[in-house]
Amino acid sequence: MTDRIDTTRLQEMARAYTASAVLYAALDVGLFTQVNAGCTTEKALVEATGLRAVDVDRLVSCALSLELLEWKGDELCNARDVEAYLVQGKDRYAGPWMMFTRPDVPGWFQMTEKMLDPASTKLGMYDELTVESARKYHQATSSIGFGAARRFVRTVDLSDRKHLLDLGGGSGAYSITCVEQFEGLKATVLDLPPVVVATQEYISDAGVQDRVKTLGADFTQGEFPSPVDVVVMASNLPIYDSQVIGDVVARAFRALESGGEMHLIGEMLDNDRKGPVDAAMWGMNELICGSEGRAHTRAECEGYFTSAGFIDVEVTEFVAGTLARCAGKKP
Ligand SMILES: C[S@@+](CC[C@H](N)C(=O)[O-])C[C@H]1O[C@@H](n2cnc3c(N)ncnc32)[C@H](O)[C@@H]1O
16 A cells, blocks of 8 residues: 555644744743643633633643643643743743744745845844843843753863853853853853843853953954863854854864864754754744854864864764754864
């Protein structure tokens, strides 16, 4: 018997935006926070949210079918990840990160027009940052950044290192977490001038001002502070094209002492470019945000490192399905 094909998968893709919209609306009305607070029936949810019963019925059906909510007997409860990350007031609340790209929705639906009539700059959305927008950006992204940084210190031993340079360090998540974990380490967070104002606030909150400094600069140009013995560049890979990333890696190599190491952490495509989808989509996001960036493959990243002169270059999984880590040593 031959495998039959049908349109199910394609239809789902054609309406995949509906899942995003339901998630945004559920967060808008605090659905998961209310369920956590004990509103586990639709009647209670109607009272708590002030929505019409019919809309609660619709929303709950969508949330159940998307496996955001579950049944526990006759009562509703949050799925495990929803309970951990989408209940406001909890430590790991990631609502602002889930909403972070919502303003880009209209742009994604103008993709065709943008491809036919492109308008891009090297820095894309980062051209227009202000101190206020940088603060807002990092309020949304820092929970994810600190989570990744905790994973980094569990994976990479920097106990013999003295000075970390954190390119595009944002909230300082990697620098702060690394100096907290490794006693002898100091760090410099290099980020755009409006951003480092916000970075300094995270550094003060963590009480590590004596060990983490900031430098307001554009990493696409100029030489980096030197000497350092570790360079980290995390979560900004698809913002730039191959020429810029290759050049950043080469300047990082020059800034490192002999024996030093570099870690490039980002959304990398598999070499056959068949995934992860998230990496491909972050590359496309750069069309929407108006930069010249694109998704890079693991092999391309290894190439930037070996061309710069790094040895022992290796790409490993960092967060499955999302982030990979390319590492190399300066001889
Ligand atoms: C997604 S955030 C990642 C922040 C941090 N590395 C982390 O993983 O938590 C990307 C950061 O790269 C910075 N960035 C982007 N382009 C830059 C440039 N040309 N020079 C300096 N920083 C840049 C942004 O300002 C932002 O803080």
